[in-house]
Amino acid sequence: MSDAFETGDATPTGTPGPDDVLSVRDLSTRFFTEEGQINAVESVSFDLREDEILGVVGESGSGKSVTALSLVDLVETPGRVTAGEVWYRDPDLAEEFSGNDGVRVDGDHVDLRTVPPSVRRSLRGPSFSVIFQDPMSSFNPSITVGEQIAEAVEVQRRARANPRSTRSRTQGYGLGKYLLDGIVPGRDYTSEGSMERAAELLGQVGIPDPEERVDEYPGQFSGGMLQRAMIAQALAGEPDVLIADEPTTALDVTIQAQILNLLKEIQADRGMSIVLITHDLGVIAEMCDRVCVMYAGEVVERGTLDSVFEDTVHPYTQGLLGSIPDVDDPQARLKPITGNVPSLVDAEMDDRCYFADRCPKAMDACLDKPPEATVADAADHGAKCVLADREYDPADALPDDYFGGSGDAADPDAEAATDGGDGE
Numbered sequence: 346m347s348d349a350f351e352t353g354d355a356t357p358t359g360t361p362g363p364d365d366v367l368s369v370r371d372l373s374t375r376f377f378t379e380e381g382q383i384n385a386v387e388s389v390s391f392d393l394r395e396d397e398i399l400g401v402v403g404e405s406g407s408g409k410s411v412t413a414l415s416l417v418d419l420v421e422t423p424g425r426v427t428a429g430e431v432w433y434r435d436p437d438l439a440e441e442f443s444g445n446d447g448v449r450v451d452g453d454h455v456d457l458r459t460v461p462p463s464v465r466r467s468l469r470g471p472s473f474s475v476i477f478q479d480p481m482s483s484f485n486p487s488i489t490v491g492e493q494i495a496e497a498v499e500v501q502r503r504a505r506a507n508p509r510s511t512r513s514r515t516q517g518y519g520l521g522k523y524l525l526d527g528i529v530p531g532r533d534y535t536s537e538g539s540m541e542r543a544a545e546l547l548g549q550v551g552i553p554d555p556e557e558r559v560d561e562y563p564g565q566f567s568g569g570m571l572q573r574a575m576i577a578q579a580l581a582g583e584p585d586v587l588i589a590d591e592p593t594t595a596l597d598v599t600i601q602a603q604i605l606n607l608l609k610e611i612q613a614d615r616g617m618s619i620v621l622i623t624h625d626l627g628v629i630a631e632m633c634d635r636v637c638v639m640y641a642g643e644v645v646e647r648g649t650l651d652s653v654f655e656d657t658v659h660p661y662t663q664g665l666l667g668s669i670p671d672v673d674d675p676q677a678r679l680k681p682i683t684g685n686v687p688s689l690v691d692a693e694m695d696d697r698c699y700f701a702d703r704c705p706k707a708m709d710a711c712l713d714k715p716p717e718a719t720v721a722d723a724a725d726h727g728a729k730c731v732l733a734d735r736e737y738d739p740a741d742a743l744p745d746d747y748f749g750g751s752g753d754a755a756d757p758d759a760e761a762a763t764d765g766g767d768g769e
């Protein structure tokens with residue numbers, strides 16, 4: 346894995362470049378369920394550059410959240426990351442582990458999949474933070490919001506004070522876990538200074554009367570306020586990378602816009618990198634520098650915002666874009682493309698383009714799985730589609746009923762899959 350990063354190729358391969366805060370390579374995550382093996386994330390690769398917002402978009406079930414969880418090692422049983430590399434740029438960590446057998450280090454980057462789990466955990470907060478759609482999942486209902494944010498501040502301060510010591514990081518996290526589990530009452534462990542910082546952070550995310558609200562419990566916050574508090578908690582660690590999974594989906598439009606603006610301001614202020622997961626192409630257009638489009642666990646198109654939105658290659662991306670009238674309208678949401686999201690059960694996955702049965706441009710060539718190809722004249726634009734390097738010729742189209750009834754006979758909506766021809 347020591348080939349140099351190839352610039353000019355849309356598909357990220359090889360080891361990370363100096364501007365990559367995070368370089369993900371061939372990451373795969375499976376769930377081992379009674380129904381069989383579910384290929385939720387399938388060989389996903391991408392680079393997250395310094396100071397950018399990378400959007401991840403796709404229909405429900407396309408693997409966005411599982412990808413996010415895989416990055417921070419939070420996939421729960423019966424799921425497991427089964428393959429891949431997660432290169433994180435951290436010179437201290439790289440130095441700490443260089444020469445350590447079994448840990449892959451490349452310059453300033455460390456493959457987090459090879460470091461001990463305790464070290465991965467210790468990076469959550471000071472290096473990576475995740476904000477989820479449901480803020481209740483991030484807060485313990487029986488500890489005040491202020492204490493929980495203050496605790497994140499403390500973890501960060503300990504990590505900063507002694508960045509090279511894996512031991513201190515791990516202890517920091519361990520304490521945090523106790524607090525979150527409610528085993529140890531927080532008051533004794535959070536200093537006045539970190540409580541003040543917590544109030545300051547709540548103020549920064551637009552919570553009125555933060556000095557009073559630090560002492561309230563999560564249940565006393567409205568949904569929008571708790572979402573803000575969760576952002577404050579995520580920022581408390583001053584992470585390099587913020588992963589925001591549908592951070593505003595549950596909120597009404599006005600608050601949604603406020604929170605997105607807030608995220609954008611904070612990102613610019615602090616020079617963080619953000620992975621922003623959303624259904625909402627309006628949000629992507631508003632916020633992101635580059636985009637990954639996911640389908641059936643794979644990244645099927647990637648590139649700068651302009652290249653993906655304006656020189657769209659993949660008919661799936663076209664479908665997503667075509668399903669909203671105006672990408673500048675922040676209220677626009679993805680409307681479903683005709684047909685169904687494919688089964689991700691390993692045994693039911695055909696070895697062809699997973700979108701072919703819903704694709705208005707499906708051809709013979711789509712019956713073999715297309716590799717990701719760089720789009721002509723656009724070094725940073727790639728698509729897993731035969732149309733990346735050839736024109737569509739209607740003469741090559743598969744017959745309309747080619748996939749008719751196959752595979753999803755048990756599905757009551759199956760007939761929708763056969764009228765995909767008017768998807769454009």
Ligand SMILES: Nc1ncnc2c1ncn2[C@@H]1O[C@H](COP(=O)(O)OP(=O)(O)OP(=O)(O)O)[C@@H](O)[C@H]1O
Pocket residue numbers: 376378383384385403404405406407408409410411412422423424624689
């Ligand atoms: N706990 C689980 N057990 C089994 N399968 C799971 C589990 N969690 C996720 N999956 C599988 O992983 C696939 C991807 O799910 P994921 O939550 O990443 O989709 P998503 O793109 O985030 O969708 P949404 O937009 O609805 O949040 C799902 O279709 C499902 O099959």
Ligand code: NI
Pocket residue numbers: 409410411590
């Ligand atoms: Ni999700």
